[in-house]
Amino acid sequence: MTTPTAQGSNDKRLLEVKNLRKYYPIKKGFLRKTVGYVRAADDVNFFINEGETLGLVGESGCGKTTVSRCILRAQAPTSGEMLFRTGDGATVDLSRLDRKALSPLRSQMQMIFQDPYGSLNPRMTIFDMVSEPLLISGMKDRRKREERVAELLRLVGLRPEFMQRFPHAFSGGQRQRIGIARALALNPRLVVADEPVSALDVSVQAQTLNLLLDLQKRLNLTYLFVSHNLSVVKHICDRVTVMYVGKIVETATAEEMFARPRHPYTAALVAALPVADPRIKTGNVELPGEVASPANPPSGCYFHPRCAFCIDRCRTEAPAYREITPGHFAACHRAEELNLAGMA
């Protein structure tokens, strides 16, 4: 599949996130005075083209979940714009809409959750869960809802007869299919998938990934694929965005990101990935120390205390996030000059 890159005209963009910030206040003392902020998302910029899969990658605490929750408006961002092109072609800024204005847009953005055990209510039948969004959106006729649920279950590879059962009767892989059916009930255009396969057994991960790819082709879905598993990201995503301590450090096509990373952090992530081949030794990556705290980030480039390529400028000046080569963005002072190793 050929991938539209950054030059892709703006009308291909389904979502454009500009300068998104989400700060959580840290409150202390009897008066709950704000003493600081956790900068969970700090000046985040990216876009997603219609029909593509954008991978959002980073370690725990880097802000990838915060960004996806802001896009779905499960949380209100502190500042920034999130331009979403609605089904009728208009562009709206999701960050400015209130509850009422958001409600017709909710059906166009849905989420697939990480944990197929925690995300299904054990007291509701499959029909109740998958049809709840239909009911809320005004489909009052039960027979119509049953037809739609049957259609959805077939779509995700489950037998429609299963709809009166409860979640406990299903395996992890089947539960994740139910979660996917529920997310697709209202024909969304953007699907945020937060680690959709990481809780599944290895032998059922492949089935679920194939299903996601197949559904994307059939329904022209756009995915924001949040994951820490780089081999899965490389397989499923068109483009990849890497976050570190609330900031985006690099964005490129998946192919280029793995072949020629421009940010030392991305290169470290790629090198740390354990490859399932004993003849290829990986993991020989020198990344000292720990991930910085977003409440108290280091000066200059947030990555500099751990970076093997750090120069004086990195300690004082935050690097600009800029286009290094067409479609390849990075936030590193030395992105142009460094020749970082990718994957063989």
Added chain:
Amino acid sequence: MNQPSDPLLSIRDLKVHFFMDEGVVRAVDGVSLDVYPGQVFGIVGESGCGKSVTMKALLRIVEPPGRIVSGEMLLRRTNKKGAAPDIVDLAKLDARGQEMRDIRGGQIALIPQEPMAAFSPVHTVGNQIMEAIQLHRNVDKKEARAIALQQLKDVGIPEAEQRLDAYSWQLSGGLRQRAMIAMALSCNPALLIADEPTTAVDVTTQAQVLRLLRRLQEERNSAIIFITHDLGVIAQVAHYVTVMYLGVVVEQGPVDDIFHNPKHPYTQALLKSIPSIDMTARADLPTIKGSIPHPFNRPAGCPFYPRCARFMQGKCDKEIPALLAVDDRQRVSCFLYHDQPAEAAPVTASVEAAL
């Protein structure tokens, strides 16, 4: 790798069953394996394959209604002051007895999966490590503290002196896992069991922890049983690999053979189903049909037959294939290889001869 003649641990036909009200769950159903000194022995398998229960049985910490039904777990125990090593069957020891308590932590130590849950939040990390040291070594509190401090330094914890008096919740995930490793190593165990030690940590921390384990293992020449579901991790750390499925061993062999010449249809399918570097992006991944059966619905015959691409009607669904050697390196429990007469001697016989 060259294996010295005497295994450190030999598990023979171990069966651990859970006697529930609803029926019997055969969590471990005839597992045999040998671990040699200086070896990283990888056990890989998906949920319910019995890899963790096997290790609990080894430490004799299987909770009721689980019980070791049969089998042997022979540990070659090194005694103090140059006495000849003796062989003890862990399955026959009293789980609460002094002998087992000495082995647990002293000879065999465990690195659990969740370091957050494994440390007590109300005692300092140092006190917990010192308690383990004082239980197994004849030292006073001051010496124990010095040993604990050295252990923390050995696993690469910066500012070890301050960390010794810290509580586990004050440490980051990576440091906590390192402290856990320090505690497990504090009594110089001959065998270290690492149960998914990197599942709960990030990719870069995982690389650090794996490198640390490899370095410590080489320095001390101890044996590590490394349990994981991550085929990438197993390829990177293990010398020898055992693949388990639903309580049985389906394949055993050196890591290179398992990854480059897998014999059992399950191993073959599992390796194909993970996205690899040289795979065309977005192409359909080869899958294994169906899912892991519920423990109460265990198939008769070979446990993998309902999902197997090379299922033979009337054979695989009737009989249970034994784990047999297919050549001088690999052992497979699959009827596809049973008709080959070449050296197809049962594993148990060949190993008993070696003992």
